[in-house]
Amino acid sequence: MLFNSVDFAIFLPIVFILYWFATGKNLKLQNILLLISSYFFYASWDYRFLFLLIFSTLLDFYTGIRIYIAKTILAKRIWLWLSIGVNLGFLGIFKYYNFFANSFVDGLAHLGMHASPWTLNVILPIGISFYTFHGLSYVIDIYKDKIVPTKNFVEYSVFVSFFPLLVAGPIERATHLLPQVQKERQFEYSKAVDGLRQILWGAFKKIVIADNCAKYVNMVFDNPSDYSGSTLALGALFFAFQIYCDFSGYSDIALGTARLFGIELLQNFAFPYFSRDIAEFWRRWHISLSSWFRDYLYIPLGGSQGNVWLKIRNTFIIFLASGFWHGANWTFIIWGAINSLYFLPLLVLNKNRTNLKIVAQGRYWPSVKEFLAIMATFCMTTFAWIFFRADSISQAKIYLSILFSTSLLTPPKLHGETLATIILVIIFIVIEWSGREQQYAFKRMGFKWPRLLRLVMYYSIILSILYFSGAEQQFIYFQF
Numbered sequence: 001m002l003f004n005s006v007d008f009a010i011f012l013p014i015v016f017i018l019y020w021f022a023t024g025k026n027l028k029l030q031n032i033l034l035l036i037s038s039y040f041f042y043a044s045w046d047y048r049f050l051f052l053l054i055f056s057t058l059l060d061f062y063t064g065i066r067i068y069i070a071k072t073i074l075a076k077r078i079w080l081w082l083s084i085g086v087n088l089g090f091l092g093i094f095k096y097y098n099f100f101a102n103s104f105v106d107g108l109a110h111l112g113m114h115a116s117p118w119t120l121n122v123i124l125p126i127g128i129s130f131y132t133f134h135g136l137s138y139v140i141d142i143y144k145d146k147i148v149p150t151k152n153f154v155e156y157s158v159f160v161s162f163f164p165l166l167v168a169g170p171i172e173r174a175t176h177l178l179p180q181v182q183k184e185r186q187f188e189y190s191k192a193v194d195g196l197r198q199i200l201w202g203a204f205k206k207i208v209i210a211d212n213c214a215k216y217v218n219m220v221f222d223n224p225s226d227y228s229g230s231t232l233a234l235g236a237l238f239f240a241f242q243i244y245c246d247f248s249g250y251s252d253i254a255l256g257t258a259r260l261f262g263i264e265l266l267q268n269f270a271f272p273y274f275s276r277d278i279a280e281f282w283r284r285w286h287i288s289l290s291s292w293f294r295d296y297l298y299i300p301l302g303g304s305q306g307n308v309w310l311k312i313r314n315t316f317i318i319f320l321a322s323g324f325w326h327g328a329n330w331t332f333i334i335w336g337a338i339n340s341l342y343f344l345p346l347l348v349l350n351k352n353r354t355n356l357k358i359v360a361q362g363r364y365w366p367s368v369k370e371f372l373a374i375m376a377t378f379c380m381t382t383f384a385w386i387f388f389r390a391d392s393i394s395q396a397k398i399y400l401s402i403l404f405s406t407s408l409l410t411p412p413k414l415h416g417e418t419l420a421t422i423i424l425v426i427i428f429i430v431i432e433w434s435g436r437e438q439q440y441a442f443k444r445m446g447f448k449w450p451r452l453l454r455l456v457m458y459y460s461i462i463l464s465i466l467y468f469s470g471a472e473q474q475f476i477y478f479q480f
Contacts (some may be wrong), residue, residue, distance in 0.1 A: 001044040002474060003253045004206055011041070016260055020187050027184050031154050034261070038163035042127070045167075049125040052090065053161060059086055060135035061156045064142045064149035076143055083139045087132050094124055096328045126478055127167035129325060133292055134160045138174045140296055147174055155181050162263070164254040168247070168477040170268040170288035177265070185262030194443070195259030200461060201442035202252025205245035207465050209428050211473045212421045213242035221389055224399040229408030232399055234418075239389050240382045241425050244273060246476045247286070252440055271436045273381075274359050276373035278342040279352035281381060289325070293318050304347065311347055316340050326388070331396060335387040342380055358436050 001007050015037045023029035043050045063083040070076040138159075141147045150156050159178045165171075220227050220235030227235075251268035258265045272284035282290050294303075298318045304311050316337070323336020346352040359374065360366040366374065386403075390396035435441030446454040 001041055003250060003257075004203060004469070004473065004475075007044070011037075012257065012260075019261055025184070025186070028154070030185065031158050031181060034158050034162060035154055038158070038161040038166060041163040042161065042166055045126050046123070052125055052128070053131060056087060056090065056131060056135055057157050057160045058153075059083060060139050060160070061149075061153055064139050064156075065151065067139060067142050068149045080139060080143045084136060087136055091128060091132050094128060096324075130169050130171055131160055131166065133171045133289075137171075137292065137296060141174055147178075150178065150182070152182075162258070164257040165265055168250050168254070168475055169286075170251060170254065170266045171292050172266060172288070177263070180263050187262065191259050191262065195256040197442055198252045198256030198259070198440050200256075200458070200465075201440055202249040202254075202256060203465050204442075204461050205249035205252065205428070206473075206475070208468050209424055210242045210244075210246035210249060212417070212424060212468060213238040213245070214473065216418055216421065217242055217389070221391075221395075221399070224395065224402060227402070227413060228410050229403045229405050230410050230412040232403045233408060234412045236382050236386050236389075236403070238421070238425075240273075240378070240385050241428070243385065243388070243476055244269075245428070250475045250477065255440075267439060271358065271432060271441075273378055274374055274433070274436055275377050276355045276359060276370060277346055277351070277377055278339065278380065279346045280355040281377055282339070282343070283356075289322065293322055293325075297321060304352075308348060312344060315343055315347055319343065329391075330393055331387045331390050334393065334396075335384050338384045338387065342384075361437060 001011060015033070019030055019033055023033060039050060039053075042053060060083055063079045066079040067076050070079060138147075138149075138156075142149050155178065158181045159172065159174060162172075162177070162181075217235055217239045220232055221239070224232055248269040255265045255267070266288050268286060268288050270284040270287065272281050275281035275284055298314055301314045301317060302310055303314060319336040319340035320333060321336070323332040323334070323339075326332045326335075343352070346354075359370050386399055387393075387396050390399060431445065432441045435443060435445055438444050446457050449457070
C-alpha cells in the first residue's frame with residue numbers, strides 16, 4: 001500500500017476513527033489496533049513476507065530480554081551476536097546474496113575461469129533494511145545498558161512495525177519511540193492539523209515535484225548516449241530534486257501521519273540542499289540513517305579519535321557502509337566512496353562541524369560566500385547522485401563521458417512538460433527557502449494570511465496534486 005494511493009486514502013481515515021473513537025482511548029486497545037493496522041498495511045504489499053517481519057520482531061524482543069537478565073558478559077555477548085547474526089543473515093540473503101555470487105563469478109572471469117552462479121529468484125522484502133535496523137538498535141542499546149527491555153510484546157511490535165515508518169523510515173530508536181508507545185496519548189487538534197499540513201506538503205513534493213522530474217530523469221538515464229551533455233546535466237539536476245522530494249516527501253507523510261495518532265517521529269530531513277559543505281549535508285540528509293551509522297558503527301570504530309589514518313579509515317568505512325546499505329550494486333559503493341572523498345578534507349582540517357545552524361538564520365538572503373558554498377555543495381552532491389541513479393558502472397561512465405563533452409555547451413532538449421517542471425522546481429525552492437527554519441517548509445506558511453487567501457493556497461496545492469497524480473508511482477526508497 002503506497003502513501004500516494006487511493007487505498008491509503010481509505011485506510012488512514014478508517015484507522016484514525018477507530019483509534020480515537022472505537023478504543024475508548026484505552027492504551028492497550030490503541031496499541032493493538034496500531035499493530036493490526038501495521039501488519040495489514042505491510043501484508044497488503046505481499047502477505048508472504050509478513051512472517052519475516054514477525055520473526056524478526058520476536059527474535060529481538062526475546063534476545064533483548066535475555067541480554068538484560070544474563071549474568072555474565074559472555075552470555076550477554078552471545079545473545080547480542082545471535083540477534084545481530086540472524087538479522088544481518090536475513091538481510092544478506094534477501095538483499096546481498098546475488099550481488100556477492102555474481103561479483104565472485106565476475107572476479108573468476110577476470111582470472112580466466114568460468115563458473116555458473118547459483119542465485120536466488122526472490123524479491124526483496126519491502127522495508128527489511130529499516131525494520132532490521134530498528135531491532136538492532138534496540139538490542140545494542142540494551143547491551144550497552146542504555147535502556148531496559150520491555151516485557152510487553154505488543155508495545156515492542158508497534159515500535160518496530162508502526163505503519164507510517166515501516167517501509168521507508170525514519171529509522172527510529174527505542175529511546176525515542178518506545179516511551180511514546182507506552183504512555184497514554186490524548187487527541188490534540190493543533191497537532192492533528194499540523195500533521196495534515198505536513199502530509200499535504202509531503203504529497204506535493206512526491207506527486208507534483210518528484211514524479212514530474214522522474215519523467216525527464218528516466219528518459220535520459222535509460223538512454224544517455226542519445227542525448228547531449230547539457231540534456232544529461234539537466235537530467236542529473238532533475239534527479240537531485242526527484243530523490244530529495246520523493247524521499248523527504250515520504251518522510252513528511254510518515255511524520256504527519258504519526259502525529260495524527262499522537263506520536264512524534266524523528267525528523268529525517270532538514271533542508272539538505274541549503275548546506276554549505278558536505279559535512280552539513282550529511283547532518284541534514286536522511287538524518288535517522290546517518291545518526292544510526294554514527295552511533296552504532298562510526299563511534300565504536302573510534303570515530304574521529306586517534307591519528308589521521310584512523311580517522312580516514314573510519315570515514316571510508318562509514319560511507320561505504322552507507323552506500324552498501326542502499327543497495328547491492330557497485331554504483332552505490334562508488335557513490336559512498338565519492339562522498340567520503342568529499343568529507344575527508346573537512347575532517348582532516350577539523351572543519352566538519354563549522355556549519356551547525358541553518359544558513360542565513362534570521363536573514364532572508366544568504367551572503368555571497370554562503371550562496372557560493374551552497375551551490376558548490378549542491379553541484380558536488382548532484383555529481384555523486386549520477387552513480388546512485390545509474391543502473392551500472394558502465395552506464396555511469398557513458399553518462400559522464402557525454403556530460404563532460406563539448407555538447408555540454410549546446411542547448412538541452414526541452415519540451416512543454418520540461419519547462420513546466422522547471423517552473424515547479426523553482427516554486428518549490430522558494431517555498432523551501434522561506435520555511436527553512438521550521439521543521440518542514442510548509443509548517444508556518446500562510447498562518448498570518450487572511451483566511452480566504454489561506455484557503456486559496458490549500459486548494460491550489462490540493463488541485464495541483466490531483467492534476468499531476470496519475471498512475472501510482474512507487475517511492476524510490478521502497479527498493480532499499
